[in-house]
Amino acid sequence: MNDPSALTADAVEAIGKSQTSAELERIEVEYLGRKSGHVSKLLEGIGRLSADERAVLGKAVNEAKRMIEGALAARRSQLEATRLADLAETEAIDVTFPGRPLERGQIHVLTQVRRQIETVLESLGYQVELGPEVETEWFNFEALNIAAGHPAREMWDSFYFGPGLLLRAHTSPVQIHAMQRIKEPPIYIITPGRCYRRDAPEATRLPYFSQVEGLAVDKGLTVGDMKGTLLFMIQSLYGRERKVRVRPSFFPFTEPSFEFDVSCGICGGMGCKSCRHKGWLEVGGCGMVHPQVLRNGGIDPSQWNGYAWGFGIERMAMLKHDVDDMRLFYESDLRFLEQF
Amino acid sequence: MRISYEWLGDFVDLDGVTPKDAAEVLTRLGVEVESMTVVDLSQIVIGKVLEQKPHPKSRNPLWIHQVDLGDHVQQIIAGAPNAVPGSLVPVALPGTTVPNGKVVKDMNIAGFKASGMLCSAEELLLGEDHAGILILDRGKPGDPLTSVIPSQAIMEAEITSNRPDCMGHLGVARELAAGLDRPMKRDFMPAFTGTADPPGRDLVKVSIDDPDLCSRYIGGVIKGVRVGPSPDWMQRRLRACGVRPINNIVDITNYVLLEYAQPLHAFDLARLSGPAIHVRRARANEKLLALDGLVRDLTSDMLVIADALRPVAVAGVIGGEETAVTTATRDILLESANFNGPSVRQTSRALGLRTEASARFERALPPELALAGARRAASLIAELAGGSVHREWADVYPRPQQPVRVNLRPALIDDVLGTHVPLEEAESILKRLNFHVKVMGDGEWDVLPPVFRLDVTIPEDLVEEVGRVYGYDRVPPTLPGRRHERWTPASPSLDRRLDAIREVMAGSGYTETWNPALVPGRKLEALRIAAHAMRVSNPLSDDMDTLRTSLLPSLIEAMTLNRDRGRLEVRIYEIAEAYLARVGERNGAQPEEPLRLAAIASAGETADEGRDAVYRLKSVLDGCVAAMAAPPCAYDRASTELFHPGRCAAVMLDGRQLGYIGELHPTVTAGAGIDGRVVAFEIDVEPVVAASRIPRAQPLPRFPGVQRDLAVIVDETVAAGVLQAAIKELAGDLLEQVRAFDEYRGTQVPDGHKSVAFTLTFRSPERTLTDAEVDKVMSEIKQGLEKRHRARFRE
Numbered sequence A: 001m002n003d004p005s006a007l008t009a010d011a012v013e014a015i016g017k018s019q020t021s022a023e024l025e026r027i028e029v030e031y032l033g034r035k036s037g038h039v040s041k042l043l044e045g046i047g048r049l050s051a052d053e054r055a056v057l058g059k060a061v062n063e064a065k066r067m068i069e070g071a072l073a074a075r076r077s078q079l080e081a082t083r084l085a086d087l088a089e090t091e092a093i094d095v096t097f098p099g100r101p102l103e104r105g106q107i108h109v110l111t112q113v114r115r116q117i118e119t120v121l122e123s124l125g126y127q128v129e130l131g132p133e134v135e136t137e138w139f140n141f142e143a144l145n146i147a148a149g150h151p152a153r154e155m156w157d158s159f160y161f162g163p164g165l166l167l168r169a170h171t172s173p174v175q176i177h178a179m180q181r182i183k184e185p186p187i188y189i190i191t192p193g194r195c196y197r198r199d200a201p202e203a204t205r206l207p208y209f210s211q212v213e214g215l216a217v218d219k220g221l222t223v224g225d226m227k228g229t230l231l232f233m234i235q236s237l238y239g240r241e242r243k244v245r246v247r248p249s250f251f252p253f254t255e256p257s258f259e260f261d262v263s264c265g266i267c268g269g270m271g272c273k274s275c276r277h278k279g280w281l282e283v284g285g286c287g288m289v290h291p292q293v294l295r296n297g298g299i300d301p302s303q304w305n306g307y308a309w310g311f312g313i314e315r316m317a318m319l320k321h322d323v324d325d326m327r328l329f330y331e332s333d334l335r336f337l338e339q340f
Numbered sequence B: 001m002r003i004s005y006e007w008l009g010d011f012v013d014l015d016g017v018t019p020k021d022a023a024e025v026l027t028r029l030g031v032e033v034e035s036m037t038v039v040d041l042s043q044i045v046i047g048k049v050l051e052q053k054p055h056p057k058s059r060n061p062l063w064i065h066q067v068d069l070g071d072h073v074q075q076i077i078a079g080a081p082n083a084v085p086g087s088l089v090p091v092a093l094p095g096t097t098v099p100n101g102k103v104v105k106d107m108n109i110a111g112f113k114a115s116g117m118l119c120s121a122e123e124l125l126l127g128e129d130h131a132g133i134l135i136l137d138r139g140k141p142g143d144p145l146t147s148v149i150p151s152q153a154i155m156e157a158e159i160t161s162n163r164p165d166c167m168g169h170l171g172v173a174r175e176l177a178a179g180l181d182r183p184m185k186r187d188f189m190p191a192f193t194g195t196a197d198p199p200g201r202d203l204v205k206v207s208i209d210d211p212d213l214c215s216r217y218i219g220g221v222i223k224g225v226r227v228g229p230s231p232d233w234m235q236r237r238l239r240a241c242g243v244r245p246i247n248n249i250v251d252i253t254n255y256v257l258l259e260y261a262q263p264l265h266a267f268d269l270a271r272l273s274g275p276a277i278h279v280r281r282a283r284a285n286e287k288l289l290a291l292d293g294l295v296r297d298l299t300s301d302m303l304v305i306a307d308a309l310r311p312v313a314v315a316g317v318i319g320g321e322e323t324a325v326t327t328a329t330r331d332i333l334l335e336s337a338n339f340n341g342p343s344v345r346q347t348s349r350a351l352g353l354r355t356e357a358s359a360r361f362e363r364a365l366p367p368e369l370a371l372a373g374a375r376r377a378a379s380l381i382a383e384l385a386g387g388s389v390h391r392e393w394a395d396v397y398p399r400p401q402q403p404v405r406v407n408l409r410p411a412l413i414d415d416v417l418g419t420h421v422p423l424e425e426a427e428s429i430l431k432r433l434n435f436h437v438k439v440m441g442d443g444e445w446d447v448l449p450p451v452f453r454l455d456v457t458i459p460e461d462l463v464e465e466v467g468r469v470y471g472y473d474r475v476p477p478t479l480p481g482r483r484h485e486r487w488t489p490a491s492p493s494l495d496r497r498l499d500a501i502r503e504v505m506a507g508s509g510y511t512e513t514w515n516p517a518l519v520p521g522r523k524l525e526a527l528r529i530a531a532h533a534m535r536v537s538n539p540l541s542d543d544m545d546t547l548r549t550s551l552l553p554s555l556i557e558a559m560t561l562n563r564d565r566g567r568l569e570v571r572i573y574e575i576a577e578a579y580l581a582r583v584g585e586r587n588g589a590q591p592e593e594p595l596r597l598a599a600i601a602s603a604g605e606t607a608d609e610g611r612d613a614v615y616r617l618k619s620v621l622d623g624c625v626a627a628m629a630a631p632p633c634a635y636d637r638a639s640t641e642l643f644h645p646g647r648c649a650a651v652m653l654d655g656r657q658l659g660y661i662g663e664l665h666p667t668v669t670a671g672a673g674i675d676g677r678v679v680a681f682e683i684d685v686e687p688v689v690a691a692s693r694i695p696r697a698q699p700l701p702r703f704p705g706v707q708r709d710l711a712v713i714v715d716e717t718v719a720a721g722v723l724q725a726a727i728k729e730l731a732g733d734l735l736e737q738v739r740a741f742d743e744y745r746g747t748q749v750p751d752g753h754k755s756v757a758f759t760l761t762f763r764s765p766e767r768t769l770t771d772a773e774v775d776k777v778m779s780e781i782k783q784g785l786e787k788r789h790r791a792r793f794r795e
């Protein structure tokens, strides 16, 4: 075959018929291959030709090459367009097939709730303070105005190690430590941590649990400030529509003292089964810090006053996630922990 | 405490106030009503039994009654035999719902029509006894039962420990009256006194040994009483409050206790040895046959009431059987006293006996209450049991209650509450609560609390009184925000910093757990990690008697639990304190409470799987430390309790030991019922936090690095870490990184030897390294390793 135009016609025809890029590859090699391609072969013996003939042949061969290359490129883009157009069928996967599981662990729900509480209160300027779990009786009771023989001591039946040494029944001792250390108000702190009371384990009560207490000591603090802080905290954790109410109660370390309730999230306060038709859910205790407690913390109650509050992290998590048995938090059953 | 709504109506007008309203008002005042049982008797009618015949056919004994219902007579069948002809009984007609929830239907029992039901007290929720049909003492057939027994609502209320005065209906009613702003119908101090001669104090002598334990003892003498059942209304109220009626005298003492919160006791005067009461501590070996039928051993810590010979009551807790009032009693000594709260609590605990009386004395009652209670009881006895009350009772009162006046700067109310309470309103509230308010020249208030309020001693207490009646709902919520000149800069909490570790653990497939810190001490002992354990001296059980010295036993137990519940692959961790008694000070001083990070993971069955799992776990730990931006840990071969002797490393940070990592000892896993291997680590986490540095950016390399692999054949005993350190030292500055990536034993390696493969990365900060340069360093490394460790090399 030595007629460039016939060769070109053959090549263009073959290219037109080709269906795959592999075929095109083969055709390209067959015609345009550097050594043994048909087009290259046209030039075999060109040395025997005259200069004019050489020029004519060279031009024809170049023309053939250009046309074949053009046809190849055109066919390639045609084939690619077809391939892309057909992707929906040719490369379809079953998208309903489940994703491949990741090996990812969970962060404990109580850590999550504690983290949320810390974050909300830190945004109000409160700092986290920590303290020992094994406490002296003075910090756990006397400093908090709970003298020996005080009938209220029964509220905090405690585990003892020896005379005067016990597992703290609340994180309130941390408040005293903090006041003694910081000395000069303003003091805005929260005290998350584990506490212990000598109560037999049941669904709503455990001998070990976690608390967050808050303490503000400043000039001219009011019950209104305390209510506002609780409301800010509760709405930040549970949503704007929640309401907070404070009910008079009694704690030796606050005066006045309150329990605080949150409006039921299910009935919005109308009363339903889950709030035992009260419309409110008990969350924790609060009050204005008793002047004697300030004194025990080394703060002058004629200059400063304060409010404090406390609640169980488990209780918050139970309200938030509809957990009905507190023991689940400490049982370490992965089927439970992986739900959060 | 159980509070009867109907009883409150004795003291305050409840017109237009439903039980629910009353509960709401009380809750907002601080008497928290936790639940309420409403007993609606409006559908029940009164019937009079005309005839009672046994059912002729029924297998169980049944009685057929003809009951007069005023306008007609109805046949009603009942199982109890006590509705004899002439009895007035409560009748529930077909279609009504009895308070206990039963719906009454027309029935036919073995051929006899039965229309309606005769009700027991239990079915009407009027009491817990099973005596049969409730027999009424009055009423007209056909009238609603509510004409003789009002509908009831029983509130279960929580009385805070500072308000013993509210452990009686009178105190609760006073709160309600203040909350509703209605007057009290009755004064606190009854006017009644006895009139009979001679004076009671001449009939019975009272002496008190220890005035600290008994600040007052009133002994009233009442002669010629007729002991019998108390009236229905009284029995009903007692039952409603959970007290079993006994006889009129005992019932009256209980009734007054439930009304005034003042415990009382009645002795049969004739059964006392000698007309003298001696309040003293119990003597060695004294015993008392108590009213509950048990003989109680008394100790010298316990205060008793004694006659001339023996104890006749444990003060404030329980009376004695041998001097109790019986149907034969004619003359009584009525005791109304005030005993020391802590002493009563201690005695009640020692005896394991908590009574209505001890529950009240424990909370420190005001001694003034004793006289009010005594007068109320004496007047009821005179009214309901006859008898003559002698005048001028013995009243030994060595520690008279002192009035505590409180000075209040009225502006404090607004200052503390954060809202404006008009002065007149504040004053009116205090007066409604029976406080005397005297406005002084300087505008301060001189306030005298009522005698029954020992809990009010400082101005803040008065603010609370005003606030709770004014209503805390009326205090607008605000956020504190003043111009501060001093502050503490924000810094993340320790726990939030540790979230970096939690992220690594979560990404590595480990789930966080929170486990109890109280564990069984015997378990720590079995694991031989109890040396520094703190033992609780009053544990709830031996499953929770010791503070854990390590988090690992908890995690092992959690792994067992999950395996038992079908989860074989377990990867969990915990961040919490361990508790270590300080040397030589066990249980005497506060322990160290190091914060620990511990993790545990299933690690297959074979030795190779176990080894690979240890290496994977090392990466997890390295990842945690890196996430805290602390320098990397080193690992030294070590051995310790809980860990496999050949597969344990001490975790070192800056030369300080943080803890251990490795495979758990097979006996530990077997002891926990786990088959298969388990890897774990436990470290002190605070040093890691302390070593944390803010990472500083390093310039990116400008020239390409060159990587080479090196397989080193050495004796088994040469550790990879040692080889790695040697390579670093031999290579000099051009070596950027070296890392062991494979360990091989097999055909190409002689016995007792292993091949350890390293990847080395070389780089110069100044130029592109040539192969020749790297080859030179590599050969120096090889020569050095040959010399130091008799190493050979695989190609």
Ligand SMILES: [Zn+2]
Pocket: A264, A265, A266, A267, A268, A269, A270, A271, A272, A273, A274, A275, A276, A277, A279, A280
């Ligand atoms: Zn609800």
